[in-house]
Amino acid sequence: MKNKLSDLRDHLFAQLEAVREATDEDLAKEVSRAQSVSDISRVLIESAKVEIDYFRHIGGENSASSFIESKPALPPGKVTRQ
Template identity: 40%
Template sequence: MKNKLSDLNDHLFAQIERLGDEDLNDEQIEREAKRADAIVSVADQIIKNADLQLKAATLLAGHGYHFAPHLANIAPTAERKALAQGDGQ
């Protein structure tokens, strides 16, 4: 399964819709509020990870790829090797 930030956006808006359902009783609202808190917590981590990847890509774009092997998780292994060998410039 491949998830994208657009999928996260869809999940967040779906949760807003569930929270806005006027047919929910107090117990269901409480359950949805707890669920929303969990979703927001996970979403925050996903967004922080995406921000870190963007910063790494910006760093590489601005300063070259000669130190790409030291940034272990910004690209798949094969891609890192190609960048380190100069194939990605």
């Protein structure tokens, strides 16, 4: 298992697909599993928010997070196209 925010997003979408594709017999099990995944994800996201607040508090704009991928900041007025 990877430990990045984008991986968490991938797991959430995979669980959503599992619920959508569940048969009537398996739906209750998948919904229960989805609730557990959601609860754990909520805790991870809240901890990431605390990490961001900490970096802001200490003035660590250049600090790296092990959970949140960072991209180089663009100069003011620059817009990227995807």
